[in-house]
Amino acid sequence: MLDWLKNINKEYPEFWKIYLSKFEAKSKRYVVLSTETSGLSVEKDVILGIGAFAVVDDCIVIGDSFETYVLQYKFLHENKISNDFIIETHMKKLGEADAIISLIDFIGNATIVGHHVDFDVEIINAALERMDCGRLKNEALDIDIMYRKLHDITDQQFSLEELSGFFKIPVNDRVSSTEDAYNIGLLFLKLKSRLGIK
């Protein structure tokens, strides 16, 4: 509870100070985000890939996007997992620290949107902690909760595939975090207008 006291004299990395300074103004930008991780444990698992798009004025802006694979040599080595695919792909690759710095820069003060977004936020927070930074300050919206709110469902959770199915959005076989982020973006646009969120 008194976390902030611990950190009060702490010197943050430069990028984090810039990030914090962005929150003086409120943003109209949303960032839909999807992370690919090695598992579901916030402590033990790590981020392997990130895909994100900006949503401005009810449009997904394809150019305003973020996509990277995260090279986790240590993790893969310890768990004896092959990283051939990640190394061979022509997609952008970054080390964890660089990836997080670029991501934080991309997100800025936007509202984060995701599917079961708590987990995405927490695993990014875990990475931030390793870099001696604080926690994300952004507001976050969860499309599953938005959907359940729309239909007054309290006792059930829906997967991204199920939600895409409800709205007849085609799902590709080879799902990457970028494609997930794009689909979340489409779902977000649909839910947003139905719920009347400005």
Added chain:
Amino acid sequence: MNSIAEQIADFLKKYSPFDHLTFQELAEIASNIRVLNLEKNKTLFQINDTLHDSFYIIATGTIHLSVIADAEETLLSKCHEGDIFGLRPFFAKNNYKMTAKAREESIIYAIPIAVFRPFVANNPDVLDVLLENFAKGSNNLTDNENGNGKHHSATGYYSDQQTGIQFFQSLSYNISPIKALKSDPVHSIAQLMAESLVNSAIVCENNIPVGIVTHTDLCSKIATGRFPITTTVDTIMSSPVVTVVENVSLAEAQLLMLRNNVTHLCVTEDGTNKSIVKGVISEHDLIVAQANNPGVLIKEVKRAQAPKDLIQIRKNLADLIQKSIQKNIPLTHINNIVSEINFAILKRAVELSILEIGSPPARFAWLCIGSQARKEQLLLTDQNSILVFEDVTPEKYREVKDYFLNLAKRTTSILEKVGYKLSENGYVGSNILWCKSQTDWLKQYNSWINNPGENSNNLSSIFFDFDIVYGESKIFETLINEVYKNAVNNTLFFDYLGNDALRKNSPLSFFKKFNVEEEGPNKDKFDIKTLALMPLIDGARLFDLSFNLKGINNTYVRFKQLAMTDSKNAEIYLDCAEAFLTLSKFRTLEGIKNENSGQYINLEELSKIDKEKLKNSLAPMKELEELIKSKFKLTQFS
């Protein structure tokens, strides 16, 4: 570039004009796209909105483009996946001239003009496609967007005026009329009119019209010497001036001119003579606009050189039907016009086939049967036809039959390309069973009529509605005379037809609910064709044959004729005629909405009033049934 941009580039590649660009270029465009989601019935832009900085391509869904004429919304075109629209910002500086609205939930890619413009400049093919796309919708050649800016089309962006008939045709008119003050001398106004080659001037006070001076006024009042040329305008002007709203249709403008006996109408902001002048419509504008009508379509059909020309015409025809129905033009009129054009298309298909394979070795007649012959085909339903060729010597028979089968195959395949599906039951001339010599056909009809019970699998009542499309009318007449001659007092035949007509399920359940489909893809929909239209069509045909009303094929006209012939039951027949029209309209609207044959009505989408209307039009069927039962004393088969 990210993987989604790559996917979008792949998508664009499939459609014109993007297929003219390299993948590298597409990737750049795709990276700059914005993705929009439109809820059903949401408007993307509407008339007079300022131009967006993007144009649009549909990723999924349907967008309707429409304009307002006579204070009513008229659909111009439907855009589907891969169609581009909203091109106006490329070519014009003024505001949107149409409304784009989602017919269903749609995902749209917005392509920024600034990003796309360089590709247009560097690639003439792309420009051509865009221009074509824009011009297709653009009013007509006199849409002086780039000209002197003096004319302006009322609706601006009319999809294919060729197909328009005058009831809903838009008008081009002068939007910068000469304005005069009451105190202006006549000669200076006349000078101005002569210089700008127009024949009217509006007299205004603070931009509010108080009168109009036209050629007629100058002729009758100045040239006759009744007033000197130095007199002021207010002495010779006609007042008050007849005013109309913007976006007036051709028909309405014409009516107003006739009613008021004037040659000019003044367009004002709200249509009254108390608001600001927006333009002048002259008689000449009406004449220019009337150059397009369904006759043009028929002419086009006759000139068609290949199936693809016919495809385009059939598309235009579909637009014509849709607009006519939306404008509430009586269905009987639409039917007449459409069946004329339909017949022309069928005929041209036969002609094209003959051009391809050479002249026929014997005389023949190509007859259409079923709905085409009844002139009730508003939607693209399946084709039904038969071929009759004259009798030839036995040694030549084989060769002649081969030729005609070949001819029929080509014809039906052309029609298939145009969009008329082959009949499910194979009732087409290219079927070896329905391509026969005259004698064989006479035998066939005789056996159907005199022994209806036998081989009844082959007897479909649609064979008794037929009309000539192409070829020797003598052959056709011989056939029809034979049918009606044989049918006279043929109890057995009428028994059969009568029972056939009565065999259909009732459209309403015991509790007066619609009997809907219980399973299959059309679950919970109402089969209007089988349950409502067919019984009326069958009934009309049955009475028509029994009263020997040769030469009337149309169900509506048949009922009307029956009301005269069999006057003691006139009321039932007239009710049936009306019911038939109402039901056909329901079906056509459903078909247009879903772009299919309209056979299954989605009751959920009907308003309560429409549902009542539909139910009411089913009522006369019961009486018709009773009439059939009593008249033909149905016993044999029942």
